Amino acid sequence: MEDVPNKRILLKHFVTGTPKEMDMELNVGKVNLRVPQGSGAILVKNLYLSCDPYMRGRMREYYDSYIPPFVPGSAIEGFGVCKVVDSEDPDYKPGDLVTGVTGWEEYSLIQQTKQLRKIQSEDIPLSYHLGLLGMPGFTAYAGFYEVCSPKKGEYVFVSAASGAVGQLVGQLAKLHGCFVVGSAGTKQKVDLLKNKLGFDEAFNYKEEQDLDAALKRYFPQGIDIYFDNVGGVMLDKALLNMRLFGRIAVCGMVSQNSISASVGIHNLNMFIFKRIRMQGFLQSDYLHLFPEFSEKIAKYYKQGKILYVEDISEGIESAPSSFVGLFSGKNVGKQVIRLASK
Amino acid sequence: MEDVPNKRILLKHFVTGTPKEMDMELNVGKVNLRVPQGSGAILVKNLYLSCDPYMRGRMREYYDSYIPPFVPGSAIEGFGVCKVVDSEDPDYKPGDLVTGVTGWEEYSLIQQTKQLRKIQSEDIPLSYHLGLLGMPGFTAYAGFYEVCSPKKGEYVFVSAASGAVGQLVGQLAKLHGCFVVGSAGTKQKVDLLKNKLGFDEAFNYKEEQDLDAALKRYFPQGIDIYFDNVGGVMLDKALLNMRLFGRIAVCGMVSQNSISASVGIHNLNMFIFKRIRMQGFLQSDYLHLFPEFSEKIAKYYKQGKILYVEDISEGIESAPSSFVGLFSGKNVGKQVIRLASK
Numbered sequence A, B: 001m002e003d004v005p006n007k008r009i010l011l012k013h014f015v016t017g018t019p020k021e022m023d024m025e026l027n028v029g030k031v032n033l034r035v036p037q038g039s040g041a042i043l044v045k046n047l048y049l050s051c052d053p054y055m056r057g058r059m060r061e062y063y064d065s066y067i068p069p070f071v072p073g074s075a076i077e078g079f080g081v082c083k084v085v086d087s088e089d090p091d092y093k094p095g096d097l098v099t100g101v102t103g104w105e106e107y108s109l110i111q112q113t114k115q116l117r118k119i120q121s122e123d124i125p126l127s128y129h130l131g132l133l134g135m136p137g138f139t140a141y142a143g144f145y146e147v148c149s150p151k152k153g154e155y156v157f158v159s160a161a162s163g164a165v166g167q168l169v170g171q172l173a174k175l176h177g178c179f180v181v182g183s184a185g186t187k188q189k190v191d192l193l194k195n196k197l198g199f200d201e202a203f204n205y206k207e208e209q210d211l212d213a214a215l216k217r218y219f220p221q222g223i224d225i226y227f228d229n230v231g232g233v234m235l236d237k238a239l240l241n242m243r244l245f246g247r248i249a250v251c252g253m254v255s256q257n258s259i260s261a262s263v264g265i266h267n268l269n270m271f272i273f274k275r276i277r278m279q280g281f282l283q284s285d286y287l288h289l290f291p292e293f294s295e296k297i298a299k300y301y302k303q304g305k306i307l308y309v310e311d312i313s314e315g316i317e318s319a320p321s322s323f324v325g326l327f328s329g330k331n332v333g334k335q336v337i338r339l340a341s342k
Helices: A053-059 A126-130 A135-147 A166-175 A187-196 A211-218 A232-240 A283-302 A316-328 B053-059 B126-130 B135-147 B166-175 B187-195 B211-218 B232-240 B283-302 B316-328
Strands: A003-011 A024-032 A042-050 A077-087 A097-103 A107-110 A155-158 A179-184 A201-204 A223-228 A242-250 A277-280 A310-314 A334-338 B003-011 B024-032 B042-050 B077-087 B097-103 B107-110 B155-158 B179-184 B201-204 B223-228 B242-250 B277-280 B310-314 B334-338
Touching: A003 A316, A024 A316, A042 A097, A042 A126, A053 A316, A077 A107, A077 A126, A097 A107, A097 A126, A126 A310, A126 A334, A135 A166, A135 A242, A135 A283, A155 A166, A166 A179, A166 A223, A179 A187, A187 A201, A201 A211, A211 A232, A223 A232, A232 A242, A310 A316, A316 A334, B003 B316, B024 B316, B042 B097, B042 B126, B053 B316, B077 B107, B077 B126, B097 B107, B097 B126, B126 B310, B126 B334, B135 B166, B135 B242, B135 B283, B155 B166, B166 B179, B166 B223, B179 B187, B187 B201, B201 B211, B211 B232, B223 B232, B232 B242, B310 B316, B316 B334
Parallel strands: A155 A179, A155 A223, A179 A201, A223 A242, A242 A277, A310 A334, B155 B179, B155 B223, B179 B201, B223 B242, B242 B277, B310 B334
Antiparallel strands: A003 A024, A042 A077, A042 A107, A042 A334, A077 A097, A277 B277, B003 B024, B042 B077, B042 B107, B042 B334, B077 B097
16 A cells, blocks of 8 residues: 555654644655554544643653653654544454554554543543543542542632643532632633532632732632643642642642742742642543443533533644634643544 | 749740741739639649740731630640649639639649649659640640541651650550651750651751752652741652651641741642641640550550650740740750759
8 A cells, every 4th residue: 555645743843842833843744554464553543633641741851750752853642532444453453443542643553452441421522532531531420539539519620720630620619518619810701600610619810929828819718629721820829728628639730840930939838837738740640440430420411410611722733823812822722633533 | 922033034025027026025913812712713833834836826916826815914724733822712722723724823823724734643753744744745645646647657747846746646656657757957966866766857947058968869769758846948849758647747847837928838749649647636626636645655665665855944034035046956855944853
């Protein structure tokens, strides 16, 4: 079989500071749609690609993290939903739909097939396997239930609340019987939280002169659980408002992506006064819970108990700007790139 | 019965910044050695008074802490070992030795007798009930076993390691089969840690240009448990050196007593990379464990398995300078004031 053109997005170089579109470039390579015989690999057509903040970490030349950096000059990698075109792995056949780590390109040869999951259910939007039913959704699930130790009636604060993770945390907290307030960066997102996603309250942190005062307004009784997606000043001010035995799940520090410029945290003395527990986590530490997560969240979705908001951009050409947009809060809901629908 | 003179140490005013001797003053009051009939109170002669860093918190006009502030113009309160002189409480009789919260004065009338404990054993130095067998010792015990979740063979770092709490944490960690390194602020303290208290290693943080490099030297494999008595820069650098699933017990932030001047913490991104759990605690949350603590630690002491180092100053007149000395690290071991031996 002949080679066909394969548009892809390369990382040009390691990134310092906030990622910019010019840190990536579109390139047209070639790909043979046949898997080399005996390789055990599969060849997929990428349908949806996921933009996730953690990918920023892989653009840095730092080898002590939980995941190695990208290779400059090569295609960016991330989660995707893909259709199998050819297979040398007996577990997969052409036409199968799978989700897992793939390349930011139209077609990918995937050697490590063990990390893939087959998509069975057809009654959930395919792209949701990158959000609600994928890594971000599972992050919300594991973080909320396993790290936050939630109890009915507790006061829960979620930052970056309309994002891929935050919107599910808030909805799970509501289903758990908690009082939930979210923060976000635009009026549109705040409206979404209050009117569509069922948060009790929400506020635009960019319109608050004094975040401590804002938190005191929404939590006069204090905060039992802070699900922290941003770090920085918001974390510092949340510390001032935690209740006795409060818990903080450290999920992301998107505000702090440039280490050297990171904002210092000053209110750690609250850890003693209020006996706070703060814990960093990765969803990958809880993979034994993935089956129960899939089942439970798919059921909630089909019962109409939870919603999921996506921001879908069209075409691989849109990938760099979509990714960069994560860091200025351009996306409304989970950012996905659609390359093809089937 | 006639009144007798009663030397006491008053807090003159609320304190900003580091406490100074002039924030306190010696005053001679009067006390009647008879308890008012029917009051249920006891009158004690104070034998030993304890200087503890937490008392700094009570010198600040801040009502949202776990303990209310001192009252300016009144005697400072703290833990003491006392002999009962007169009693209207049927549980106590003259001559009984008790420990609990008393006043910084020669004689105190104690209304809240429920907070006192009788001292039974005569084969342990009386002053140890303010340290090894008192609040600091119990802080070490509860913090190490209940907050740090220690496992045999783990790497443990203790700051302010020769202090009232730190010296016991290190010895308990050694008994648990851990590798233990302590930091302290003088050569004398470092020698004490290595040669008397059984720490594997110790270093003088004041002689280190680069605390990150020092920690990497003593913990090339990283730190599993950091028992934090100081906060500030040491905490920030410890974060850089934590191992996967490391735990930090936040026991004290003696370096950060002036909130406004507190040093910002910048390395919180390590919480996610290394899945760190950090927890503030107070010994008072674990009081159900006090009986097992007393029994176990007294046994270890009698068996010669643990030691305890005290710094004893003589006379109530020495109390202000002894207390102030805590914040410059003047004391070597647990700071106690002896008013009388019996």
